[in-house]
Amino acid sequence: xxxxxxxxxxxxxxxxxxxxxxxVEKGEILGFLGPNGAGKSTTMNMLTGYISSTSGxxxxxxxxxxxxxxxxxANIGYLPEIPPxxxxxxxxxxxxxxxxxxxxxxxxxxxxxxxxxLCKIQDVRGRIIKxxxxxxxxxxxxxxxxxxxxxxxxxxxxxVGLDPNQIIEIRSLIKKLGKRHTVILxxxxxxxxxxxxxxxxxxxxxEVAADGTADEIxxxxxxxxxxxxxxxxxxxxxxxxxxxxxxxxxxxxVKYVRADMEREKGIYDYDVETDxxxxxxxxxxxxxxEKGWNxxxxxxxxxxxxxxxxxxxxxxxxxxxxSEKSGKSKSKPRIDLKTSEGGKISAVQEDDDEEEExxxxxxxxxxxxxxxxxx
Amino acid sequence: MLAIYRxxxxxFFTSGVAYVFLAVFWLVSGIFFYNGVxxxxxxxxxxxxxxxxxxxxxxxxxxxxxxLSEEKKNRTDQGLLTAPVGLWEIVLGKYFAALTLYIIAxxxxxxxxxxxxxxxxxxxxxxxxxxxxxIFLGAAFIAVGLxxxxxxxxxxxxxxxxxxxxFVIYLSEMLVASFENGGRFKKAIYFVxxxxxxxxxxxxxxxxxxxxxxxxxxxxxxxxxxxxxVKVLEKRRWS
Numbered sequence: 001x002x003x004x005x006x007x008x009x010x011x012x013x014x015x016x017x018x019x020x021x022x023x024v025e026k027g028e029i030l031g032f033l034g035p036n037g038a039g040k041s042t043t044m045n046m047l048t049g050y051i052s053s054t055s056g057x058x059x060x061x062x063x064x065x066x067x068x069x070x071x072x073x074a075n076i077g078y079l080p081e082i083p084p085x086x087x088x089x090x091x092x093x094x095x096x097x098x099x100x101x102x103x104x105x106x107x108x109x110x111x112x113x114x115x116x117x118l119c120k121i122q123d124v125r126g127r128i129i130k131x132x133x134x135x136x137x138x139x140x141x142x143x144x145x146x147x148x149x150x151x152x153x154x155x156x157x158x159x160v161g162l163d164p165n166q167i168i169e170i171r172s173l174i175k176k177l178g179k180r181h182t183v184i185l186x187x188x189x190x191x192x193x194x195x196x197x198x199x200x201x202x203x204x205x206x207e208v209a210a211d212g213t214a215d216e217i218x219x220x221x222x223x224x225x226x227x228x229x230x231x232x233x234x235x236x237x238x239x240x241x242x243x244x245x246x247x248x249x250x251x252x253x254v255k256y257v258r259a260d261m262e263r264e265k266g267i268y269d270y271d272v273e274t275d276x277x278x279x280x281x282x283x284x285x286x287x288x289x290e291k292g293w294n295x296x297x298x299x300x301x302x303x304x305x306x307x308x309x310x311x312x313x314x315x316x317x318x319x320x321x322x323s324e325k326s327g328k329s330k331s332k333p334r335i336d337l338k339t340s341e342g343g344k345i346s347a348v349q350e351d352d353d354e355e356e357e358x359x360x361x362x363x364x365x366x367x368x369x370x371x372x373x374x375x
Numbered sequence: 376m377l378a379i380y381r382x383x384x385x386x387f388f389t390s391g392v393a394y395v396f397l398a399v400f401w402l403v404s405g406i407f408f409y410n411g412v413x414x415x416x417x418x419x420x421x422x423x424x425x426x427x428x429x430x431x432x433x434x435x436x437x438x439x440x441x442x443l444s445e446e447k448k449n450r451t452d453q454g455l456l457t458a459p460v461g462l463w464e465i466v467l468g469k470y471f472a473a474l475t476l477y478i479i480a481x482x483x484x485x486x487x488x489x490x491x492x493x494x495x496x497x498x499x500x501x502x503x504x505x506x507x508x509x510i511f512l513g514a515a516f517i518a519v520g521l522x523x524x525x526x527x528x529x530x531x532x533x534x535x536x537x538x539x540x541x542f543v544i545y546l547s548e549m550l551v552a553s554f555e556n557g558g559r560f561k562k563a564i565y566f567v568x569x570x571x572x573x574x575x576x577x578x579x580x581x582x583x584x585x586x587x588x589x590x591x592x593x594x595x596x597x598x599x600x601x602x603x604x605v606k607v608l609e610k611r612r613w614s
Binding site: 045052073085100102103 | 377378381385389449450453456457458460461613
């Protein structure tokens with residue numbers, strides 16, 4: 001349905017999109033994932049013919065977007081990052097204008113009614129767009145893209161700025177649309193992509209960094225498993241940390257241990273990675289029982305899309321992340337439950353990029369030596 | 376093209392630009408009509424028409440300032456440029472919307488003619504000739520304004536630059552007036568500028584000469600600037 005071959009875009013000297021190729025089959029929902037400035041919007045603008053490519057081709061249903069733009073564009077419904085709404089028109093007048101602009105041949109009244117029902121904007125049809133909330137505007141933008149039932153829908157961050165309810169609504173709408181249309185959807189919100197898309201393309205620095213389902217991508221990157229432990233040592237000191245980390249490292253099947261920051265007074269967290277074949281939980285429990293340490297927490301954390309995303313976008317792409325496994329310490333930002341003074345439990349997101357540099361050097365260097373030493 | 380034309384006509388009225396434009400146009404032309412025709416006790420409308428040049432020059436930037444600049448600023452151009460329409464359709468849709476409003480404003484001269492009809496005998500031929508000339512003058516100026524509107528995202532910048540450009544077009548022939556008797560080089564400049572002059576071509580009509588070359592000149596200018604506008608939109612896509 002959509003075919004992109006060696007698409008490249010230069011802005012002056014700056015390479016925005018570099019040699020991207022992919023194919024989207026009919027009825028597929030493709031997720032475009034990437035950090036801000038990765039070239040998602042640029043790619044989408046090229047797909048829809050808003051800007052031209054420096055080189056490469058975009059074929060929509062076999063038609064080159066630059067050679068026969070009118071025919072190719074007739075097959076596309078596009079919702080840009082900022083919906084192209086004329087804010088001084090009413091919703092009805094605007095949709096009617098888009099209907100004329102797209103030279104739609106479907107019966108006007110019935111079609112506009114269908115589209116409005118689908119996007120749930122029936123009750124605001126008479127209102128001026130200027131006075132609508134962000135969520136409604138987004139939905140009007142969506143309705144605009146759906147006019148003339150284009151076989152291809154390209155949605156650039158369709159849920160940005162919506163409240164959680166609206167996000168869920170839009171997601172289910174996109175899923176519904178995916179049955180009849182080919183959908184390309186961009187986002188930097190990971191759960192959204194995971195929930196909606198059949199296939200994911202991760203773009204980083206203008207290049208395709210990964211392509212496949214979330215599981216496939218995860219498999220390509222690693223076959224290991226991770227867990228987070230919180231262990232109380234006898235002395236409540238930094239010395240504990242070293243001893244415990246070394247001891248865990250000695251367990252067979254453990255590939256890598258990293259002592260994390262102090263979560264409670266004198267008590268540390270440990271990130272443990274296994275080879276994926278052995279279940280080390282019992283061994284760790286036994287070890288701690290023998291030594292008289294207390295396990296306060298054990299949390300399994302398999303690779304989420306978030307991990308994959310960070311790994312790909314923070315490192316230098318898939319190959320490096322796949323081969324250099326010690327680079328795995330770049331774990332996801334953890335959500336930690338913390339009890340505040342008032343007794344309220346709050347979720348705190350901690351970004352451990354900084355302390356990583358300090359802790360990493362201390363512990364991770366000897367990980368290979370100890371691995372399997374006590375088999 | 377029709378969709379864009381209709382939307383643009385609607386936008387003129389919902390945004391209030393049309394009311395400002397029509398009110399000022401009719402007010403000032405009314406003053407010219409009273410001073411130049413009624414108060415001086417004549418039914419000759421030519422002096423009114425020659426003053427009309429200034430109204431056209433000052434008011435056309437108001438009409439064209441937001442046509443393309445606002446689209447770019449609000450990113451609504453993404454909707455237009457990704458719809459299955461050509462660039463010429465977009466530009467001409469907007470162009471003809473502005474031209475229509477201009478013709479509506481200008482047609483007020485028929486009301487003046489109607490008033491004159493009670494005061495004396497209206498000389499219809501020069502009046503119609505001037506009316507047509509004014510349409511084509513406006514057609515050329517609107518194309519210039521639309522072109523400048525395509526260059527910027529800022530409405531005010533668009534309006535001011537359009538005004539300055541139209542003013543320079545108006546002044547150009549006076550600036551080179553002294554070159555007429557100069558050397559070969561100065562003469563050449565004089566020749567070129569006076570051939571490209573808008574004002575003296577327009578004033579010619581008010582003296583009772585219906586000059587077909589001037590009409591062709593105005594149409595060519597309109598076409599040329601619309602062509603430039605299309606190229607600007609195209610270039611933005613390719614840059």
